[in-house]
Amino acid sequence: MSEHILEVRHLSKVFGKNEVLKDIDFNVSQGDVTSIIGASGSGKSTLLRCINLLETPSSGEILFHGQDVTKGGLSQSAYRAKVGMVFQSFNLFNNMTVLDNCIIGQQRVLKISKEEAKDTALYYLGKVGMTPYINALPRQISGGQKQRVAIARALAMKPEILLFDEPTSALDPEMVGEVLEVMRNLAEEGMTMLVVTHEMVFARDVSSHVVYMADGVIVEEGDPKEIMVDPKNPRTREFLSRFLC
Amino acid sequence: MFSQLLADVVSLWAKYGKIYLNGIKNTLILAITATAIGCLIGFICGILQTIPVSKTDNIFKRVFLGLIRVIIRIYVEVFRGTPMILQAVFIYYGVPYFFGHVFKSIWAVSLIVVSINTGAYMAESVRGGILSIDPGQTEGAKAIGMNHFQTMLYVILPQALRNIMPQIGNNYIINVKDTSVMFIIGFSDFFSIHKMVSGAIYKYFPSAFIEMVGYLTLTLVASFLLRWVERKLAGSESYELAAGDQLVTVAGTYNSPAKGSPFDEKSKEFGKPVYEPEEEAEL
Numbered sequence: 001m002s003e004h005i006l007e008v009r010h011l012s013k014v015f016g017k018n019e020v021l022k023d024i025d026f027n028v029s030q031g032d033v034t035s036i037i038g039a040s041g042s043g044k045s046t047l048l049r050c051i052n053l054l055e056t057p058s059s060g061e062i063l064f065h066g067q068d069v070t071k072g073g074l075s076q077s078a079y080r081a082k083v084g085m086v087f088q089s090f091n092l093f094n095n096m097t098v099l100d101n102c103i104i105g106q107q108r109v110l111k112i113s114k115e116e117a118k119d120t121a122l123y124y125l126g127k128v129g130m131t132p133y134i135n136a137l138p139r140q141i142s143g144g145q146k147q148r149v150a151i152a153r154a155l156a157m158k159p160e161i162l163l164f165d166e167p168t169s170a171l172d173p174e175m176v177g178e179v180l181e182v183m184r185n186l187a188e189e190g191m192t193m194l195v196v197t198h199e200m201v202f203a204r205d206v207s208s209h210v211v212y213m214a215d216g217v218i219v220e221e222g223d224p225k226e227i228m229v230d231p232k233n234p235r236t237r238e239f240l241s242r243f244l245c
Numbered sequence: 246m247f248s249q250l251l252a253d254v255v256s257l258w259a260k261y262g263k264i265y266l267n268g269i270k271n272t273l274i275l276a277i278t279a280t281a282i283g284c285l286i287g288f289i290c291g292i293l294q295t296i297p298v299s300k301t302d303n304i305f306k307r308v309f310l311g312l313i314r315v316i317i318r319i320y321v322e323v324f325r326g327t328p329m330i331l332q333a334v335f336i337y338y339g340v341p342y343f344f345g346h347v348f349k350s351i352w353a354v355s356l357i358v359v360s361i362n363t364g365a366y367m368a369e370s371v372r373g374g375i376l377s378i379d380p381g382q383t384e385g386a387k388a389i390g391m392n393h394f395q396t397m398l399y400v401i402l403p404q405a406l407r408n409i410m411p412q413i414g415n416n417y418i419i420n421v422k423d424t425s426v427m428f429i430i431g432f433s434d435f436f437s438i439h440k441m442v443s444g445a446i447y448k449y450f451p452s453a454f455i456e457m458v459g460y461l462t463l464t465l466v467a468s469f470l471l472r473w474v475e476r477k478l479a480g481s482e483s484y485e486l487a488a489g490d491q492l493v494t495v496a497g498t499y500n501s502p503a504k505g506s507p508f509d510e511k512s513k514e515f516g517k518p519v520y521e522p523e524e525e526a527e528l
């Protein structure tokens with residue numbers, strides 16, 4: 001029996017009177033690559049943000065190795081350090097070089113020595129092909145490069161799960177490929193990933209699991225080959241027909 | 246006319262130059278120290294005021310944070326809303342009134358009053374500076390597990406400093422000029438020398454002339470330094486490419502990573518790459 005890293009139980013989130021997430025349930029096991037797809041406004045970002053507690057869930061539980069993190073079963077900082085997040089808008093620290101972006105969290109949150117943190121940062125920056133740019137500031141590199149640095153920054157914390165919120169949506173088309181390539185390689189290396197994406201080819205070919213969301217609920221989930229090729233639910237079918245011709 | 250003025254100024258300076266300089270020294274020490282302490286107060290208030298509170302935090306934390314915000318609010322309103330000259334007499338005579346003559350130092354009271362005033366103005370500037378930074382920066386920091394203070398110290402304040410810097414300069418210049426109100430409790434700043442000297446020898450205008458030139462020099466030097474610091478903070482526009490050959494010489498068989506895919510077999514070489522040691526890029 002595979003032990004779940006993350007279990008989301010009856011999660012709901014209300015903004016004012018607007019119920020954005022309704023009774024969400026799902027699990028993530030070691031090595032899963034789960035793509036979350038769905039129309040704009042269906043609550044995908046809110047779900048990811050609840051998972052790493054950037055938003056506070058209105059009700060429900062988020063169990064990380066069986067501990068409920070919404071009730072402070074684990075300190076918020078310690079938990080977030082184990083759950084990496086890659087944002088649509090990169091959110092690199094503008095006042096630091098590429099290298100320092102990947103060092104600061106290790107040094108200040110994980111209390112790793114600067115030398116060791118540097119080695120780890122350089123290793124992951126190498127993995128995403130950013131070694132030549134370690135001394136650059138975020139504003140001096142392209143969007144695709146920024147996103148690769150953001151991935152390296154998240155990886156440098158040695159997270160158990162990596163969350164991606166539409167990592168390629170803010171990129172010029174010619175830069176989408178380089179970021180997807182990095183993600184594809186991470187998936188092949190066995191990284192556990194939860195990816196909100198509009199890249200249907202990535203969802204179909206790379207992920208091990210697809211979740212389709214609409215109006216704050218999970219409509220359908222399962223094997224990407226089944227869901228993307230032969231969806232059971234008419235809403236899923238309708239949504240996908242707009243992407244895959 | 247002007248030759249007369251020049252002659253008066255020269256003779257005045259010859260006789261009282263040391264005293265004027267001593268006044269300048271006192272003004273400078275008070276203005277610089279009070280600006281520094283005021284900034285510290287401002288930064289602490291700014292950081293405390295921006296601690297996020299959410300409905301799900303426990304009641305103790307919410308009450309505590311609410312209380313901090315109210316106290317800072319009152320502090321800012323009281324000290325911005327009353328004349329500094331009045332605050333000076335209020336504290337100078339108020340403390341002995343209640344506690345006896347435990348503490349009646351002109352320097353200490355001057356320093357406290359000017360610092361606290363500066364702090365009240367800086368608290369608002371720092372808060373504004375923090376709020377002007379893209380919330381994405383905070384989210385990026387939170388997402389790797391930084392707490393509020395780490396986020397402020399390493400990510401937000403270094404960026405907000407560029408917006409806050411002009412306010413620090415303004416406060417310093419205001420302090421250079423406004424410390425003159427401390428004459429009310431007997432502080433011998435630059436302006437008080439004017440009253441003393443001109444009262445003794447009735448050369449009002451030549452003395453006022455010296456004062457004008459003196460104050461203007463102090464503030465112009467400050468403006469100049471400020472511009473220079475602002476340019477420094479803007480940072481360099483270029484960066485050194487950690488070039489391929491630099492890595493080749495040390496790592497041997499390495500090719501520029503831009504050539505291959507990020508994950509080709511060469512990427513194993515990236516495990517222990519070499520970099521140029523550089524200055525700490527921390528705050």
Ligand SMILES: Nc1ncnc2c1ncn2[C@@H]1O[C@H](COP(=O)(O)OP(=O)(O)OP(=O)(O)O)[C@@H](O)[C@H]1O
Nearest residue numbers: 015016018020038039040041042043044045046047
């Ligand atoms: N902070 C907030 N306050 C109020 N409403 C919000 C907030 N954040 C999100 N919402 C609402 O929640 C709903 C879901 O938003 P969310 O960003 O999760 O959608 P999404 O599926 O990620 O969409 P997209 O594909 O456009 O990114 C939207 O209707 C949005 O207006």
Ligand SMILES: [Mg+2]
Nearest residue numbers: 044045046166
């Ligand atoms: Mg979204």
